[in-house]
Each structure stands twice: as C-alpha cells, then as structure tokens.
Amino acid sequence: MFEVQCLHIPVMDRTSFRDLVKIVERTVRLENARFPDRPIYIVGESLGGCLALAVAERNPEIDLLLILANPATSFNKSQIQAPLPFLAFMLEQLQLSYPFILSLMADSWQNLHVLADILPKETLLWKLQMLESASAYTNSRIHAVKAETLLLTSGKDRLLPSQAEGARLNDILQRSQIRKFDDCGHFLFLEDGFDLVTIIKGVGFYRHGKGLDYVSDYLPPTPAEYKTLYESSRLLLPDNLDNFRRFDEITGPVMLSTLEDGRIVRGLDGIPSEGPVLYVGYHMLLGLEVSPLIRQFLNQRNIHVRGIAHPMLLDKYKKGQMPGPEFYDILRMVGAVPVSGTNLFKLLSSKSHVLLYPGGVREALHRKGEEYKLFWPEQSEFVRMAVRFGAKIVPFGSAGEDDFGEVFFDYDDQMKIPLLRNWIKQMTEDTLKVRSNATGEVANQDLHIPWIWPKIPGRLYYCFGKPIETAGWKQELNDREKCHELYLQVKSDVESRLAYLIEKRERDPYRSIFSRLMYQATHGSASEIPTFEL
Template sequence: MAAIGNWQASPVQALSQAESRLQAGRQAGCPGRSWRPSPGKLDRVSGVLALASIGALRARRANKVALAAARPQGVLQPEWAAALRSGKAPRSSGDGSIGPGSGPLRFDLIGGPSEGESELMLYLSDIDFTGTVPAVQFPSLVDSFELWRCTLPAEDRKTGFAELARAVEEWLRQQVAEGRRVVLVGDGFGGLLALAVALQLGRALKGLVLVNPATGLVQKPWQSLGALPVKPLAELLQGAPAVGGQASFEHGLGDLIVKAATSAAGFRSAALAARSGTLDFRLRAWLRDGWEAVSCDLRRPASRTSLPATLLTFSKEDALLPSSSEAGELRGLLSERCLTGRLQVKELESRSHEPLASDIDFAKIVKESPIFAYKDPVTGYEFPSLEELEEGSQSVERIASVVSPVFCSFDPSSPSLRSFGLAGVPTPAEAGDRPVLLVGNHQIGGLDLGPLVREFLVTRGVVARGLAYPGAMRRMTTDQGPSQFQTFGAVPVSPRNIFKLLQQGEMVLLFPGGVREALHGPGEAYKLFWPSKTDFVRVAARFDALVVPFAGVGADDNVQVLANSRELRSKAEELLPFMARSQPKSGGLMPVSESLEAGMSVPFMAPPLSLATQSSPGIGDRFYFSFGKPVDLKDVSPKDKSACKKAYASIRKAVEQELEWLQQARLEDPFRDLLRRQLFERVASIEPSMRRIPEGPLEGQVVRTYANRAPSFPVEDLPPPQTDSVSDEDEE
C-alpha cells in the first residue's frame, strides 16, 4: 500500500521558485490534465495538502544534491535516466516479457552495473504495481544489481493473484535456469506476492527481501480501507509526480497531513481508484485471494516450504498499516523456513508505508543482510569479547544464584578419582590440537546448558561448542544480531556441523539424547534416550578425538513432569481412533538426535510442593556436574564397526555411572538445602563476586558477574564411581 502523510516528489526535479499553491499542483500533474478541485467538500482538504508544497520543494532540492554527490557507477536505462530528470514515470517497454503466457504482465530492465557479473534483482511493487515508488533508490541499486521491475496496465481488471504469481515464478525459473543469482524484493502488496513465489521456488533464489509486506496476519489491509472518499482525494492527488522521492514532515505539519491522509486510507490507493477504477478489484483479487493462497502454503510443514536467506524490513511508525506488528507475527513463520542465521528482521526509521521512497540506503541494507553477509556458524565463529561474556554470564547468574552449580572432574591423584573444578577435562590445546567431545545426558528444558558453557569459558578459557536442536536455535535468534546461543558457540545439530567442528579441532558439547531427554515425560528423569547407532563415535574416531563422558543432575528435581503431549495424544487416540495420524519425520538430523524422528513431545510441568533439602529434591535443588575419565579414540578406526560399537557402549556406561555417583554424592552435601545455601551465599559470603580467566583469548580478564558459591560434599571422602566393564549385553 502507498504512503500516507508523505508527499511524493521527484528526486531530481528542482523548482526554481515557489509559485502559488495551485500552480505547484498543476506543474506536478500528468500531461494533458489540469488540477481543478471541485468546490465545497474539497476546500479544507486542498488547503491542508497545498501546504505540503513547501516541504516538497525542500525535499526535491535535498534529493537533487544527494544524487549529484553520489555519482553512481551503475548505468540506468535511457528511459529511466530521463524519468529521473523529468519526474514522469516511463512507460513499460515490455522488452523483458516472457511471451504470450505472461498475459499483460511486463518485466522491464531498469539498469545495472556497467562492468562484470551481478546478481539480478526483481522489484515487485505495492498495489499500484507500477514499480516507480522507489525510483530514488534506483541509482544506488544499479551499482550492485541488474535491476528489473514488474508492471501491469493500470486499467487491468482480469489478472488475478494466481496469474500474477504464476507469471513471476515462470520468469524467475527461467532466470535461475540460466544460472542467474536472483534476489526477489517485494514492497507492500509486492511482499505478499514475493512471499508466495518464494515459497514455490525455495532456495533456488539467492535471497528474499520483504518491505512492509501486506500479508494480513495482524490486520487485513482491505479491512482498513472500507468506504473511501476516493474520488475527491484522487482529484487532489492527480497532480502527484509518478516517480518517487519523499518529503519528510516531522515538525508539526507532518502530523497534520498524516492524520488527514490516514482518514482517507492512503495516497496511492486513492489515486489508483480514481484514475483506473481498479482498487476494488485489486483488493479482492490480489490482496484477499493472495493472502488465502499464501496462508495455505504456510500451513504446510516447514520442511516442504523452505525459503532462501530473507530480509524482513518494516517501518517503525507506519501510518497506514500496523507493519511493526505484522513483522512480529510473520517472523516466526519465516524463521521456521529459513536456515539458522539466514533471517534478519530490521526496523526502518520511517513513518511511511513507503520507506523506499525516502533517502534510506536500501542497497547498503540489502548488502549487509544475511543474503550477502552470512557467516558460517562453524568456520566463521569468533570468540566472544569480555563484554559479551559479561552479558551472557549475567543471564546465567540469574539461574546459578538459585541452583549454585557444582563441577567435578577426573583426578587420578584423588581417592575418589574426582576433584572440584574442570582441570581434569583436557582442552584441545592440551590434547595436542585434537578435538575434544563432551558427551552427556540432557536435563529438563536444557537448563544445564548455560552453566556448563559459562564454566568452561571462565575457568578454562575455551568455548564448548554446543550442538543444539535447530528449532531452538531459530527461536533464540534476535533482530539485532546473533543470539546468546550463537555468541557462545552453539550450532544446529547436523552431520555437516559436527564433522566441521571436529575437523577444526574444537571442544564440542553433545547430548545424544537431544530434545527427547530435554523434554522427557514423567518418571524418565536421568534416563538416557540415546540412539542405537554409533555415528558420533565413528565421526569422532576419524579425527582422533578425546571423548569425555559427563553427567548432570539437579534440573529434573526442580520441576514435576505431570504428563507429556505424546502420552495425552496416545490416550486420546485410544478413545478416538480417527485422531490417529502418522507423525512426519524431522529429516536432516543425524542419528545423534534420531529420537526426534518420532515427533516432538512437550512436557506438562509444575513446581514441586516443597523446597530442596539435603536428603530430598524440591524447588531450588542444586545442580551437580561430573566429568569422567577421557576415552581416547586415536586407536579406534572409524571403519571398524565392532570397535566403534564397543567404544560407544563404554561411553554410555560411563555416563550412567557418573549419574549414579552424583545422585549418591549430593546426599553428603549439607548445602544442598536451599535455605541454608542461600543464607550462606547471600549473608555469610562477603568476598567480591568476580573470577579471573586463567587462560585462553581472554586470559587475565576479570568476569564480575560470577558469584561465590557455598561449599559442597567432601569429595575426597567419597568412593569413586563404579568402573564395571562393558558386558556383551551392553553392546547390543
């Protein structure tokens, strides 16, 4: 939809002097037409709108200076260069039409770089479908892209949404088949059309850019355009220049114009309705039918409707439609279909529904988006700065201040073979630049992840790169940059990512039970739900990795799992057999997370009825982690299935032994009691809350958001974990 409250001005056409208001309206008009407002009902509106000529004059002059200084290297087509000089939109040449099958739809080349290969950018405009609104952006866009627009005759009342989408998809498929890298841009209604086409083409496109898309999730655009006084407004707006530009009114006058224009539903929509009489048709056959078609595609599984790298932009204060809320609703649907890190949602400082008609640097925004500036989460990872570590540590401390985590690791000199701290866990540097794979159980809700990763960063100066469920990674992504998951090294679990991490010699954190353990059902606390296959051992053996088995307890005791969605559905299917249906496989995940193949199950949880004590679980139960003796896979051949199977069984058995040892050891911890521990940590402890990093890239730096903890069990007085040999039954 078009901007309201923003007067459209030519980007380079300057006025030599401020003529009378009516004469300014005539000069801006289309050839052969005169601006004759009807008497009576137009007097007030014409008076308000005529005041805009002063601001429009200033905007034209400013735009002229900006474009003169830019000196673009791209080359505009002659008709577009003339249009920018005259302020009149060029007629569609139709040179890019794909033939009779496209009907009246035309594809016009606007311009492109003078030298070398470039990506192709197709611009799909708003409900006017002229492709002229963002003309002020064209000189900078043709520096980097071969820029095309899609147009339709203004009087067309036959071409529906399905025909539009089919023609655009066919044209783009032809470009992709010729080896072109295509970026599809949709503005307003064009955003809805672009999304429909992108859902069909998927990642055959290089990128998708949506600008204030009229997808109708929050408010259907046609619902806000009820009974329009389009005829009188159109008579006023017939004098609007066809080529873009925007006068900004932010100092009083703008508010008046915005309110006046808002009540009349919009700038371009009203002009379109009066000039060609097609607004009602386009609201029905384009917007309404388009959203119904797109919503059907969005109801399909995300795995069947993938999207390329996507940039979703919206105006901060859109005066026409709630674009900010729309983007918020749309973000979740897009993130499910984009690869992790390939969706960016960007807020534009604009009050217009047509932000591209302003002086924003749209070309730069696109170039800095994940479409072009994407970093591989494995090879492109950068160690967090001290500021980022402090921010993440502060978030973890909210949990740690309640659960006071305790860490133990293998120590051959201790009677219990364990000592406090992580000194017994070798880092890749200590292992001779070999990868280190930490393998353990996952606790409810993944609450164990934050304290684990922070402890390695602060006490060992190394990042434990977590392999996370892709859905969690997408939900944790933020608009302003990488999430804390990504900042602290997590990557989506996949065969490629675990291979690349181990290949790089990283420390990798793996929970073979995946979300099946993190979202377990009632009575399943501290049980392993590992896959039957040994693939992670085979991959680790390929790179001579050290595997460190570990266990964690405490998180599962802070909640009561009453039921899970899988059990409830199973019971419902027994009573109502028609509810039974096959669960779609998640696909794309390696066997380390094969438990996902049975479908996601969400636990229904409640807090315990009592506080934690030394002998019984409850609210505030303490977290305990223990890392066992490393398993060296240097002498294990990844092709030897029997050796890999034995190593796998040994690692799993070691994790189970660590679980048993921790559950017994915590009974000897007097500070497992929540009230006693909180009293000690908050009152008796007067030491400052800080920790100095002993090694790594941040060696010597001080983390000030790491509080002191209460003592724990007498680790040296405890018996060591059992070291039963692996039986043949365990290897089955």
C-alpha cells in the same frame, strides 16, 4: 559481515515508486553479475519494505534475502490513508494538522521540530502519495515473491498497523519468518538498543553461499552480545526471551572436572584447552542442563561449546504447528547445530568443542521414573568420527533435574488421549526425522511436552570425567569391535559420573535455594557458593 550500500532519496526528489524500483533493481543485478554465488540482502523499512518486495518479485532468479521492518504494504489500512485526498488542503490551511501527522512518525514529541526542519510539507504529501501507490503496486504482486524474508514488526507503530500486517505477510510469503518488538515504534532501526546484526544471527539468517552452513556461516556472540544474552534483563532479541539469565542464577551450578592424575576438582581445570573435543553426556529433562553448562565454559575457560541439537530447534517447519521459532533464537546465538554426521564432521575438522547427547529426544523427554537413565543407541555412532580427527572424548554426568520438577503426565499418558495423540503424531511428522533407521527405545523420537510438577529449586551438578585420548586410535578406525568397546567405556563413564553426583549432592549444605540465598546475603552476591567436600 556485509558490504553496505544505501539508497538515498533527497528531500526534494520526486522520483516515482516504479522508477525507484528500477534503480534498486539495477544495483542488485550489477552486484549479482559481480558475485553470482553470493546472496544479496535487501533491508527495507516502511516504504523500503515495498521496494524490497517489488524488486524480489521482478528478480526470482537472484538469490535475495529480504529484511522488512514495518513494511508499508499496510498503508491502505493506516489512519492516514482515508483522509489522504484532503491532506493537501489541510496542510495549507490548517497548521495544526502538520504537527499531528508528524507526531505519528516521530518517536517522541521532542523529535517533532527535527522532522519539521528536514521534511517540508510538500515532501510529506509526496511521500504519503507514494506510499499509497507503492502499497497498491506491491500487494498486487506479493504472492509471486520467492525470496527468503525476515519480517520485523513493532507493537507501538502509530503510523501503520504493522503487527497485523506482519502476520498477514507471513501467511502469504512462501519462505518467511517473523519477529515482534512490542515496545518499539515505526522506525525500528532508530530504537535505542536495537541491533540488527544480533537479530540476523539469532534467526539464523546469515549465510555466504546458496544454503546456510551452520558451521562456516556461524558468527559467535560479541562480548557485548554475550553480556546482553546473560546479564541484561532484556535481550536484543524479541521480548519473550528475557528469562534465561535468571535461570542460571536459580540453578547455582556446581562444575567439577577430572585432572590427568584422576583427581576431581571444583571448576573446569581438567577440561582440554585445544580442540577438537567431544563432550558426551546425559541429557536432562527438557535439556535443563545446557544453558548453565555453556555459560560456565565461557566464563571459566573462555571455551565456546557448540551443541548438537534436534533439527526441530533450528530448521524450517510448517507454520503454526510448532512453538514460534523466536523461542529458539538464543540457541542459534550460542551456536547450536542440527544433528547430522556432516555437521559433526565439520565441527571436529574445525577443532571445535562439541556437546553431544546420544540419548537425544528420548532421553530429554523421558517418562515418569526415568530420570538419570541413559537411552543410548546400540551402535557406536560418534566414536569413529572422534577417532578420525583424534578428538578427545570427555564423558560427563549432570544431576539435579529431580530438584526442579517431577513428571506426572508423560508420553504414555498423553498417547491414551485421542486429541493429544493426534497432536503428537502431527507435530512429529512436521519435523525433520532423526534416527529413522534406529531400533529400540532411542528410536522413539515422538515430540511432546511432559507435564511437570514444579519443586522448590535445588541445584544443578556437573562432573566431567578424565579426557579419553583417541589420537592413537587411527589403526582401529575400521575395527568396529574396538570402536564399540570405546563406546561402552564412554557410556560407563557417564553412568559413573551420574552415580557420583547423585551420592555426593546429599552432603551439599547449599543444595537448597534458600541456603544459597542466605550465603550470598552474608558473603556478597558475587561470592562462589561452596558445595560438598570432594
């Protein structure tokens, strides 16, 4: 991913902070001269965070991305800063003070002797004095920093008030994101299990050129990352993303597909192996079906499906108006792409497997009594693009949302309350617009959160129809009537798959979570749970 260079400061070195800034700046300018169209990342921890910010302020014309782990810009608020004038005397006269100061820096008491061996008392005093000057220098210039910045803060930092400082910097900096790690100490990069690459992927912070390209800049999860995403109780992403694995276990997904001869079979054998493939289906309430679908495709067929998502989930927005972006990091990890004709073009041209929901927000945030109702636009938006690349179109239905919850306070109810109505309008205005030229129900892209009564979990069902070949449709590419006929066929196939699942699931003896738990208790937790007869 990167060509890595490291700033090394020898233990006995006494270079001042401003001279260190010049050293880093010289290196950055040389790299920029060699590769003017390539971004440069500066990763700074503690004092390094001050260096990164100072270099960025002095070089606004260079495309820099800053990754700051517990930056020392908050040194003036630390518990060490106040007694700093007395530390020289204390270090010489009071032997107990040195272990105390080191304990603030060490991850554990077992590491104290290591720090004591490599960090003489004189060097520690010099470093602390440098932190004071570095913090003052950087804070006086921080408002002028224009570089994209990722702030990483620890909840158990005993040296600096890092989480409070991260919030302050996030308010000041013009283009920043923040991620919190509540169980980590000051030296975040030394924490067990911490993987900076995974963080960079999750926040969408990796790019090759001037702007982020969601297709060409995307790096799929490694086997280790995939295992962590779906099997570990704690992701290598921030702490509030550790419930996705259990959701797949609760839903007990049943995957069905259709073979060339029209037979419906258990599993995904009917899915094409080679792309481009466009999966077009019904969007359940709150996108309930997406996570199990992507996981099953990876597990059963080793196919990585790229989902087309609302820009709200991935792009920039006004700070404080929407849920924190860390909530959506897992979507970036698995390759979600903002909905646009350009992105669909890039995905299909790269022969990807693409997941598309024509009903979009209107379908996923539907009203009371609208489950399993399609809200598709009148225009055949995706058909001509699929035909252009000869993509196979796979219509599919998914059922089971009504086995998990029921909407009791919907959009219509919320719009009757002035406070909620204003919040919905503000949230919608603060996001990138989708289908601004559309008409009908699908044009209502107002963002809100339906209130839902939870139910005892049932089961999710998926049925993928027979792939529709478009390779022989090149001559019909400009025939709008023919394309619209194909569009209506896809829509009809989706509705047929939905009707099939809604009827068949009534005969599933393992529709209830209790019956599935009983089956696993007697047959083993790894056994495949049966379903209705096909």
